[in-house]
Amino acid sequence: MEYPPLVIPQTLAAGPGPGNTDPRVLERLYQTGVADHMQKDVVRGMIEAKIMLREVFGTKNAHTFGVAGTGFSGLDCMLSMILPGDRVVVFVNGTFSGIDGLTIRMKAATQEELAADSLNPQTANVIIVDIPHGQSVTGNIVDEALAEHKPMWAFMAHWETGSGRVNDVQGFNNACAKHGALGLVDAVSSLGIEDFDIDEYPAVVAWASCPQKGILCLPLTYAPVSFRDEAIELLKQRGCRTYGHHPILEARHWGIINGEDGAPTYHRTHSCYSVAAFHEALRILLGYGRAQKAVDYAYHEKALRQAVEAMGCEVTSNMTSLVVLNLPGKLAGSEKDLVAACREQNFGIWPTLSSPVQVRIGILNQLNQDAITDIVGRFADAMLKMGAGFNKEKVMQGLAEYYSAN
DSSP states (O other): OOOOOOOOOOOEEOSSSOOOOOHHHHHHHHTOOOOOTTSHHHHHHHHHHHHHHHHHHTOOOSEEEEEEESHHHHHHHHHTTOOTTOOEEEEEOSHHHHHHHHHHHHHHOOHHHHHHSTTSOOOTTEEEEEOOTTOOOOHHHHHHHHHHHOOSEEEEESEETTTTEEOOHHHHHHHHHHHTOEEEEEOTTTBTTBOOOGGGOTTEEEEEOOSSSSSOSOSSEEEEEEEOHHHHHHHHHHOOSOSTTOHHHHHHHTTEETTEEOOOOOSSOOOHHHHHHHHHHHHHHHHHOHHHHHHHHHHHHHHHHHHHHHTTOEEOOOOSSEEEEEOOGGGTTOHHHHHHHHHHTTEEOEEOSSSSOOEEEEOTTOOSHHHHHHHHHHHHHHHHHTTOOSOHHHHHHHHHHHHHHO
C-alpha cells in the first residue's frame, strides 16, 4: 500500500501549549546543514545555549542545561533524584502536577508497592496534598503540610496549566527552608513568561521546564533544567537509577563537569537541528527581554479575559498566558463540543483534562492586538454557532477600545 504525503495545515495554537513556533526558529531548523552532534558549530550552539539558559532562569547554577526531549524529559531528569523510600510531600492542583505526583510515587515506591500496582503505586512515604480545582497552592498550605510530615523533598508546580493557577513559590521556598525540605519546582508553564530569578529561592534545589511554552521552541527539542550545588552533591553521594536522564551525566554533554564549564563529553546523540532551533528560541526570548515579555503577557491576557467575560463566560484562572473559563449557563456542559468545533476550524483551544471540564484559551506567542483580536473573533463565532446570546460587534468594539485606551 502506498501512503500519500502527510500535509498538516497551519493551525492557530491558542491553548495551554505548545504555542505557534516563531518563524525564526523554524528557519534555523530547516536551514541547518547536516552535521553530527559533536561538530564544532553544534558544540558552540550548546555552549551558548547553556549560558543563555542561566540568564533565562536568573541563576548562577552551573548545572543549568537542556534535556533532550519534551517537558516531561526535564521533569523526569529532576525527579530522578528521588529514590525508593524517600519521604516526599507533593502539592497537586491540576492535571499536570497530578502527573508529576504519579511520577514521584513511581520513583519513591518500594519494590513491593510498585509490584502491587505498577501504573499507580500507592506509596506510603509520598503524601499527596490535593488542592481543590481552581485554587492555588498557598504558603500556609505548604507550611502546614511540611510541619506535619517532615519530608526530605517537597514538590510543587509554579504555574499549573491544568487549572490555570499560579502557586506561591515564595511561600513554598520559605516553608522548605523552615522545615529543612529540599524543594523541587515544575516551572513548565512559567519560565519565559513570568519574570523571576530562581536564585531568589535558595530552598528550591532544582527546577524543570519545557521547550514549547515560554521558550517557544519546538516541543521535541530541549527541556531546561537547573540544579543547585546542594542537589548535585546529594546526587553524587546517593546516585540515581537512570542513565539517560542522569543530571550529572546529562550536564557533561553540555560541558559542565565538576561544577565548571569545560569541553563537552559524549552522553547521548544530540540533533544539530534541535540545537539550532533551541539556540534561536533563547536568542529571541533574551532579545525581547524577560521583563518586557512578562508585562506584555499580562497586558494581552487582560484583553482576552475582558472579552470572554463580555461573552458571559466566568474566568477562574490567574495565569497571564492562559485563560481558563466556565461557559455561560446556556452552554454549560458543551465545553468539549465547543472545543472540538474550534479545532475543526484549525483553532486549537483545549478543554481541561480533569473535572470539572472547562475551556482553556492560551496566548503563547500571540502578543499583539491582531492576534488577540483573531482569537476573540474565532471564539465568539464558535460560541454564537452553538447558541450563545451576546452581541459580537459589541464584544469586538470593547476589545478595540481596550487597546486604544492602553
